[in-house]
Amino acid sequence: xxxxxxxxxxxxWLPGNSSxxxxxxxxxxxxxxxxxxxxxxxxxxASCSTVIQGIYPATPSRVPLLNVAFAASASTASGLxxxxxxxxLEVPVVVWAGDGGTADIGLQALSGAAERNEDVLYVxxxxxxxxxxxxxxxxxxxYGAWTTTTPLGKREHKKDVPMIVAAHGVPYVATASIAxxxxxxxxxxxxxxxxxxxxxxxxxxxxxxxRFPPSKTIEVGRLAVETGMWILYEIExxxxxxxxxxxxxxxxxxxxxxxxxxxxxxxxxxxxxxDIEVLKEYVEARWRELRRLLEERGGYLR
Amino acid sequence: xxxxxxxxxxxxxxxxxGRTGLWRVEKPVVDHSKCIKCLLCWMYCPEGAxxxxxxxxxxxxxxxxxxxxxxANECPVKAITMVAEHE
Amino acid sequence: xxxxVISGNxxxxxxxxxxxxxxxxxxxxxxxxxxxxxxxEYVERGxxxxxxxxVESEHSAMAACIGAAAGGARAFTxxxxxGLLYMSEMVFWAGGARLPIVxxxxxxxxxxxxxxxxxxxxxxxxxxxxxxxxxxxxxxxVLDTTIQAFRIAEDEEVMLPVMVCLDGFILSHxxxxxxxxxxxxxxxxxxxxxxxxxxxxxxxxxAYCTIAAPDTYMEFRYGVYKAMRNAERVVREVDEEWxxxxxxxxxxxxxxxxxxxxxxxxxxxxxxxxxAKEAVDILRRKGVKAGVVRLRATRPFxxxxxxxxxxGLDALAVVDRSLxxxxxxxxxxxxxxxxxxxxxxxxxxxxxxxxxxxxxTPGDFVEIVRSTLEGVRRGEPGDVExxxxxxxxxxxx
Numbered sequence: 001x002x003x004x005x006x007x008x009x010x011x012x013w014l015p016g017n018s019s020x021x022x023x024x025x026x027x028x029x030x031x032x033x034x035x036x037x038x039x040x041x042x043x044x045x046a047s048c049s050t051v052i053q054g055i056y057p058a059t060p061s062r063v064p065l066l067n068v069a070f071a072a073s074a075s076t077a078s079g080l081x082x083x084x085x086x087x088x089l090e091v092p093v094v095v096w097a098g099d100g101g102t103a104d105i106g107l108q109a110l111s112g113a114a115e116r117n118e119d120v121l122y123v124x125x126x127x128x129x130x131x132x133x134x135x136x137x138x139x140x141x142x143y144g145a146w147t148t149t150t151p152l153g154k155r156e157h158k159k160d161v162p163m164i165v166a167a168h169g170v171p172y173v174a175t176a177s178i179a180x181x182x183x184x185x186x187x188x189x190x191x192x193x194x195x196x197x198x199x200x201x202x203x204x205x206x207x208x209x210x211r212f213p214p215s216k217t218i219e220v221g222r223l224a225v226e227t228g229m230w231i232l233y234e235i236e237x238x239x240x241x242x243x244x245x246x247x248x249x250x251x252x253x254x255x256x257x258x259x260x261x262x263x264x265x266x267x268x269x270x271x272x273x274x275d276i277e278v279l280k281e282y283v284e285a286r287w288r289e290l291r292r293l294l295e296e297r298g299g300y301l302r
Numbered sequence: 303x304x305x306x307x308x309x310x311x312x313x314x315x316x317x318x319x320g321r322t323g324l325w326r327v328e329k330p331v332v333d334h335s336k337c338i339k340c341l342l343c344w345m346y347c348p349e350g351a352x353x354x355x356x357x358x359x360x361x362x363x364x365x366x367x368x369x370x371x372x373x374a375n376e377c378p379v380k381a382i383t384m385v386a387e388h389e
Numbered sequence: 390x391x392x393x394v395i396s397g398n399x400x401x402x403x404x405x406x407x408x409x410x411x412x413x414x415x416x417x418x419x420x421x422x423x424x425x426x427x428x429x430e431y432v433e434r435g436x437x438x439x440x441x442x443x444v445e446s447e448h449s450a451m452a453a454c455i456g457a458a459a460g461g462a463r464a465f466t467x468x469x470x471x472g473l474l475y476m477s478e479m480v481f482w483a484g485g486a487r488l489p490i491v492x493x494x495x496x497x498x499x500x501x502x503x504x505x506x507x508x509x510x511x512x513x514x515x516x517x518x519x520x521x522x523x524x525x526x527x528x529x530x531v532l533d534t535t536i537q538a539f540r541i542a543e544d545e546e547v548m549l550p551v552m553v554c555l556d557g558f559i560l561s562h563x564x565x566x567x568x569x570x571x572x573x574x575x576x577x578x579x580x581x582x583x584x585x586x587x588x589x590x591x592x593x594x595x596a597y598c599t600i601a602a603p604d605t606y607m608e609f610r611y612g613v614y615k616a617m618r619n620a621e622r623v624v625r626e627v628d629e630e631w632x633x634x635x636x637x638x639x640x641x642x643x644x645x646x647x648x649x650x651x652x653x654x655x656x657x658x659x660x661x662x663x664x665a666k667e668a669v670d671i672l673r674r675k676g677v678k679a680g681v682v683r684l685r686a687t688r689p690f691x692x693x694x695x696x697x698x699x700x701g702l703d704a705l706a707v708v709d710r711s712l713x714x715x716x717x718x719x720x721x722x723x724x725x726x727x728x729x730x731x732x733x734x735x736x737x738x739x740x741x742x743x744x745x746x747x748x749x750t751p752g753d754f755v756e757i758v759r760s761t762l763e764g765v766r767r768g769e770p771g772d773v774e775x776x777x778x779x780x781x782x783x784x785x786x
Contacts, residue, residue, distance in 0.1 A: 039591070041589050041591065043456070050599075050600065051600065053596055053599055053600070054599075054600070055599065055600045055601065055602050056599045056600060056601045056602070056605055057605075059595070059596035059599060061594065061596050062594055063591070063594050064589040064590060064591060064593075064594045064595060064596075064597075065594075065595075065596040065597065066456070066459050066589060066596075066597050066598065067596065067597060067598040067599055068452065068455070068456075068482070068598070069452070069478055069479060069482055071448060071452075071478075072448065072449070072452035072455075072479060072482075073452075074449075075414075075444055075445075075448075075449030075450075075452035075453045075456070076452045076453065076455055076456035076459075077456060078414070078442050078444070078449075078453050078456065079412060079414055079442065079452065079453030079454055079455060079456030079457035079458075079460070079464065080456035080457065080459060080460040080589065081456075081460075082411075082412045082440035082442060082453075082456075082457050082460070082462065083411070083412055083440075083456065083457040083458070083459070083460025083461055083462035083464075083588075084460050084589075085440065086411050086412070086440065086461075086462050087460070087461055087462070089591065091591050108445060108446060108449070109445070109446075109448075109449050109452065111445065112444060112445030112446070112449055115445070116442070116443065
């Protein structure tokens with residue numbers, strides 16, 4: 001497991017970009033750069049990450065970066081990978097897309113690329129809404145969350161994109177959190193060492209959209225994992241393993257009360273007791289499924 | 303006719319959005335006597351505005367630090383305090 | 390020289406193979422399917438060394454071509470009708486991104502109602518996209534134009550994607566004898582080391598297609614405009630060079646048939662120019678000095694070449710195989726606009742025919758010319774007339 005000191009001093013996402021203070025996407029891009037030591041090319045669809053680049057003629061990216069239309073990132077990556085292969089440039093192609101461009105409008109292209117087992121790394125940084133256009137709900141918005149299009153709280157549960165991708169039988173799927181950057185870096189390095197389609201779903205708490213002070217980005221991300229709401233795992237060749245902090249949380253008594261996570265965010269401030277129960281049951285159900293998978297099937301998805 | 307490239311092609315540079323240090327309302331101040339050089343603030347800074355020196359001590363790049371306060375919030379020994387930018 | 394009897398679609402695939410395309414990403418749609426199937430065959434047999442991405446939609450097909458071209462590869466796709474509309478966002482993206490992609494559009498009517506048959510609405514719907522649009526009349530021209538398209542697209546003064554349009558079923562599935570240029574001829578014609586306007590290069594990092602604020606966006610669009618103006622010259626030059634290499638050319642931007650002493654001409658695009666030429670021969674035998682002006686390009690719209698071609702005419706019958714509801718018709722409007730300042734005033738009458746694959750015969754074209762001449766004689770305005778409507782449609786408004 002990589003240590004902090006081993007992370008390169010080089011910055012591949014330069015400071016002074018137009019991200020909000022406390023932005024998890026900017027931190028994610030910084031960590032991605034350090035994980036791959038600047039040897040990769042980026043594809044970014046319409047998302048916060050398009051806008052945090054700033055405006056022509058300057059960019060904070062020290063790696064080649066192709067901006068593309070919203071629904072198109074996984075297919076553009078497929079084409080770019082083919083071209084670089086022809087040019088014998090064995091440099092990883094990395095998609096950096098938001099939850100909108102992944103779970104919703106980008107899902108078809110993602111599924112197509114996964115089914116073709118394209119040799120790309122797809123990272124979805126999930127701030128759980130269409131934050132860039134002003135906090136509208138996405139398929140990845142959790143139950144009960146306030147957004148501008150769900151002012152009374154979303155009625156549907158979060159779309160489980162990592163498991164959808166895993167159902168395609170790709171070599172590597174993982175979840176990660178911006179609050180556990182070393183776990184994320186480890187997963188990025190492992191992913192690019194494999195051939196075929198790799199997917200990492202990075203939890204990215206957004207101070208503006210989730211309504212918490214910008215100093216709490218890491219704290220909120222940590223609470224998501226500590227309460228069991230966000231689970232760190234990886235699925236390598238169809239076998240699931242919990243990673244990092246989540247390994248110890250199979251035991252429900254080790255998880256912090258869900259209220260601690262919910263109370264830290266303004267987007268959940270209106271939740272009724274009943275809503276909180278629904279969310280607690282949702283968390284319990286997911287861990288029950290995982291326990292069954294791990295204990296009865298040794299982690300084998302199929 | 304300007305000499306623009308064929309499409310929008312942007313060149314990497316620090317301060318792509320200008321001197322974002324001007325955004326600050328509060329700024330982090332490091333107490334080096336308390337700092338244990340754990341480098342958590344350096345890792346967690348979304349901006350890369352915490353500079354890691356040769357000896358693993360840190361200093362803040364006030365040109366670009368946006369004053370989010372993550373560094374102060376995460377420091378395990380409370381060596382960083384957020385101070386109002388203007389008195 | 391090799392002579393083969395092949396279909397329009399096979400000609401596209403053959404052109405792609407001879408042009409040594411490196412990345413193909415396409416999604417099947419009638420009547421384009423055999424292009425993609427033929428290319429898949431070439432790739433599997435090792436005759437074409439290309440990466441063939443079997444994408445899951447047309448939108449992804451163009452996105453993959455954009456990724457490939459931005460990665461420095463020669464890229465190709467093909468589609469029709471609904472597929473082209475679905476892809477439209479990325480079609481415009483490719484134009485604005487100045488990527489030299491070539492796409493065959495097997496022109497087919499748009500739904501609803503569902504129709505797999507030929508008209509020109511699909512390709513013309515993309516006329517604002519920044520793509521060069523070339524239209525073929527014969528299978529030979531399909532083959533030659535596909536190869537020319539790469540040369541035009543990759544020209545440093547152009548750097549715009551090119552659409553090669555062939556009529557659905559009428560050309561795509563019709564078998565005609567063609568002369569196939571030797572590989573060595575095509576290799577000398579298409580530079581192997583393709584100059585790309587840019588490509589993602591790890592040793593020179595940059596961000597592409599970023600946000601441009603109001604103070605810079607317009608100049609990028611002016612660049613597209615200038616490139617399109619340059620394309621007028623380049624399309625002519627490339628056709629001329631092809632003539633020197635193979636003996637075949639198509640008039641550059643405008644293909645004229647018996648226009649030298651013509652008094653009236655039919656103006657149109659696509660394969661039915663062949664039927665119009667037969668009509669002209671019929672009319673000539675009856676003493677009517679008729680000709681055909683076939684636009685080989687709709688983008689760039691060849692205003693200059695058109696004005697030269699119609700100089701001696703008294704009347705022009707513009708026949709559209711498309712409809713822009715709210716506008717009398719597309720080509721008629723563009724032709725009239727480009728002739729507005731011409732020294733001599735020409736009577737321009739418009740016709741809409743052949744939508745959804747409805748058959749249009751040489752006899753219909755003869756009637757079109759007669760109707761045009763009648764309009765001149767009576768001093769009527771050259772409004773657009775619909776040809777071949779059936780039944781009583783007066784109840785429809």
